[in-house]
Amino acid sequence: MNVNWRFTSASRNSYAALSAACENQGFILDPVRAPADDVTCYSINSINAGTLLDEIAEAGCITIAGGPHATACYRDVARVADYVIVGEGEYALPALLSGIEEGGSPRVPGVATKDGLVPQDRTVLLDAYPPFSRVRGYIEISRGCPFGCSYCQTPRIFGHAMRHRTIDSIVRWSRSYRDLRFVTPNALAYGSDGSEPRLEKIEGLFRRLSGNIYFGTFPSEVRPEFVSDEALDLITTYCANSKIHFGAQSGSDQVLDRLGRGHSIGDVVDAVELCRDHGLTPIVDFIVGFPFETDDDQGSTCDLIAWVADRGQVHVHRFIPLPGTPLAGRSARPLLPRTERLLGKLSLKGRLTGSWSDPETRFNRRKRGNDI
Numbered sequence: 001m002n003v004n005w006r007f008t009s010a011s012r013n014s015y016a017a018l019s020a021a022c023e024n025q026g027f028i029l030d031p032v033r034a035p036a037d038d039v040t041c042y043s044i045n046s047i048n049a050g051t052l053l054d055e056i057a058e059a060g061c062i063t064i065a066g067g068p069h070a071t072a073c074y075r076d077v078a079r080v081a082d083y084v085i086v087g088e089g090e091y092a093l094p095a096l097l098s099g100i101e102e103g104g105s106p107r108v109p110g111v112a113t114k115d116g117l118v119p120q121d122r123t124v125l126l127d128a129y130p131p132f133s134r135v136r137g138y139i140e141i142s143r144g145c146p147f148g149c150s151y152c153q154t155p156r157i158f159g160h161a162m163r164h165r166t167i168d169s170i171v172r173w174s175r176s177y178r179d180l181r182f183v184t185p186n187a188l189a190y191g192s193d194g195s196e197p198r199l200e201k202i203e204g205l206f207r208r209l210s211g212n213i214y215f216g217t218f219p220s221e222v223r224p225e226f227v228s229d230e231a232l233d234l235i236t237t238y239c240a241n242s243k244i245h246f247g248a249q250s251g252s253d254q255v256l257d258r259l260g261r262g263h264s265i266g267d268v269v270d271a272v273e274l275c276r277d278h279g280l281t282p283i284v285d286f287i288v289g290f291p292f293e294t295d296d297d298q299g300s301t302c303d304l305i306a307w308v309a310d311r312g313q314v315h316v317h318r319f320i321p322l323p324g325t326p327l328a329g330r331s332a333r334p335l336l337p338r339t340e341r342l343l344g345k346l347s348l349k350g351r352l353t354g355s356w357s358d359p360e361t362r363f364n365r366r367k368r369g370n371d372i
Contacts, residue, residue: 001101004040004061006052007031011043011067013183013219016137018066018089020130025094028134035059039100041093043067044077046322056080062100064093068153072324074112084112087120087157090129126165131173131183138219139173141165142184146194147223148260149249150326151287151319154185162194171208179212179240187216188226197226199234206238213239221245221285225263227271232278243313244275247285251304252297255290265304272311282312288339288356289319289332298335302342309351316343316354 019029044067057080066085092110099106110120144162191201216222248268275282319332346352
């Protein structure tokens with residue numbers, strides 16, 4: 001049985017992880033630009049959903065869809081796809097492929113069809129699955145998030161309890177790389193419950209690794225309240241990165257409270273200043289256009305963006321109402337003329353990146369011809 005993976009740049013690391021899980025069961029996921037026999041697998045987000053769902057509906061093969069959009073909207077996706085992976089796929093996808101190969105209509109926990117969902121009955125332990133194999137990817141060291149930010153899909157897909165890959169496992173897989181980069185919702189939460197850092201765990205990891213360690217920067221980030229002198233001392237001692245990436249999201253404490261962010265503007269300011277004290281450039285994320293944002297809230301965000309841009313770099317994108325989140329179905333509010341002017345000015349100066357007018361460009365790079 002031929003099994004294919006509909007490759008998009010946005011799903012590169014998912015492809016690596018699921019390809020490795022499937023290889024362990026004897027299935028090779030071949031990358032394709034269009035559906036192909038016998039089975040084609042898709043990872044769907046809310047930006048590429050329109051295009052890929054149309055493609056799935058016309059496919060002449062068995063189709064399996066997963067990813068954040070498929071998880072949040074599995075009933076809708078199951079109208080066009082033969083099978084939908086709801087949540088984590090490391091167990092469900094190989095089990096489903098085995099059932100398809102054996103014939104019949106397999107019923108696998110965590111998989112939905114037009115007839116309904118078989119509920120998930122297990123949680124993935126990261127050590128039980130390789131982060132990559134034939135298809136290279138970054139090493140995922142943590143999964144899950146204890147915070148419930150109302151715009152974010154992460155805790156709705158992976159749960160509120162953090163799970164960590166052990167140091168032994170990370171060291172084993174790191175030997176494949178000279179430059180080490182990690183996937184995690186909060187790098188400085190490694191080894192902890194996600195609410196309070198355990199820096200001894202992070203130092204224990206650093207001491208075991210060799211090569212150039214990049215920690216708290218692309219493709220992961222940290223939370224601003226986790227940034228401390230002690231944490232930055234570890235990074236400047238053991239790591240190669242010159243930047244730290246974290247999210248502020250808004251310059252209004254009222255907005256942060258409504259989002260359930262769990263930190264204040266003061267935490268953001270402190271994190272920026274600590275990074276500069278340690279010779280690290282802060283890269284700070286903001287979201288503009290929250291539906292409940294007042295003019296004053298957006299003005300405060302502009303003030304904080306301008307302040308950060310004088311001391312580091314800013315990444316901004318427009319609010320996107322992601323399905324499965326408390327803000328699903330809401331619309332982004334218009335940007336103030338002042339906001340448009342500021343973001344354009346800072347972008348021209350090279351102090352700001354992102355997309356605040358066309359949210360699709362943040363995720364869907366097929367527009368630039370960057371597919372396989």
